[in-house]
Amino acid sequence: MDLLLLLKAALLGIVEGLTEFLPISSTGHLILAGSLLNFTGDIAKTFDIAIQTGAMFAVMWEYRSRLNQTLRGLGHEAAAQRFALNVSIAFVPAVIFGLLFGKMIKEHLFHPVPVAIAFVLGGIIILWVEARHKRAYGSLDLQGQRKARVETVDDMSWRDALKVGLVQCAALIPGTSRSGATIIGGMLFGLSRKAATEFSFYLAIPTLIGAGAYSLYKQRDLLAVADIPVFLVGAVFAFVSALVCIRWLIRYVATHDFTVFAWYRIVFGLIVLLTFETGWLNWHV
DSSP states (O other): OOHHHHHHHHHHHHHHHHHTTTTTOHHHHHHHHHHHTTOOSHHHHHHHHHTHHHHHHHHHHHTHHHHHHHHHHTTTOHHHHHHHHHHHHHHHHHHHHHHHHHHHHHHHHOSHHHHHHHHHHHHHHHHHHHHHHHHHHOSSTTTSSSOOSBOSGGGOOHHHHHHHHHHHGGGGSTTSOHHHHHHHHHHHTTBOHHHHHHHHHHHHHHHHHHHHHHHHHHTTTTOOGGGHHHHHHHHHHHHHHHHHHHHHHHHHTTTOOSHHHHHHHHHHHHHHHHHHHHTSSOOOO
16 A cells, blocks of 8 residues: 555545635645645546545534434425425536536646636635625624625525526636635625525535546546545545534634635735746646
8 A cells, every 4th residue: 555645645635624615625725735746637636526525424414413304304394395405406507517518627727727817816706795795784794784685594595596506617617616606606696604604515415426426437447446545535534624624614604704715815826826937836737
């Protein structure tokens, strides 16, 4: 067993878990980290997507009570049926766009420079949406004078879910951020910061399961039994770090906005572009 390879898998798993649910792009960070670690190629791309399953299990564990309640109520409770329907509706656009454009995106955009550009543009969009949100609802929507149109996940209509699902498609571009697109997009469409964040968590379950399973299936001919420990190590470390991140983020959004993540994206993206152009770092492409 290659211990160095397992160490790389563990490090990338931590990166995945800590960035999956923050609006800073887990895929973008994995591509950049993999580039620095010289962990690249088709199997690395499959690994990056597959270990997201570990982060998904963290969501299922943290929200196991709500998920169990929903499953038990699907046959007779309107609220449970509406919640499941909304998650399903929001999931569908990513499936369609992923099947249509996923291969092309992997071939042309899974590289440090496109990721860095997406970092910067995404940061600018977050700053704009946060400024707009504050003008509409006060400095903090949970403490301001006016309430958001949709205060909780249970208040969402199927139209709200569809809108969030459509903006999630932007996350097919690495560096955009799936959670960033759904949270910031949800806020743009009238969801409170808390509702948008929680719905992003729930939407991650079918999205990450689907993406991971499809990626493994498509690359099955390239994978070997020897790759299983590497994938398992990455998924386990992604689970643990994602669980820590989820619990922290739930507390964070109660009293903070996402401006700090916007500036992080912009500064980090510019650093990547600068080091790439000057050759100060050897970004493997």
